[in-house]
Amino acid sequence: MNDINNQIVVFGHRNPDTDAITAALVYAEFLRRMNVNAKAYRLGDLNNETKFVLQTAGVEQPDMIPENIPEGTQVALVDHNESRKSNFEI
Secondary structure (H helix, E strand, O other): OOOHHHOEEEEOOOOOOHHHHHHHHHHHHHHHHOOOOEEEEEOOOOOHHHHHHHHHHOOOOOEEOOOOOOOOOOEEEOOOOOHHHHOOOO
């Protein structure tokens, strides 16, 4: 299930705060429960608040998004309404 070629890549904005990270984690989990191959990623380093929340909840932080995502990969953007906020191109 970790083959990025066959998964929806879920992420928030470039400077991920707690709501961006949790939105990505929860939406990726929702998609998996709908039998969709999805994985949450982060675009930047986590702040201390987000690290604390994840550690307290016993949730692993999402991986940093790989630099080599193939063109045409499906993405789901969370916690913003403008794709340019992610400053990420595929």
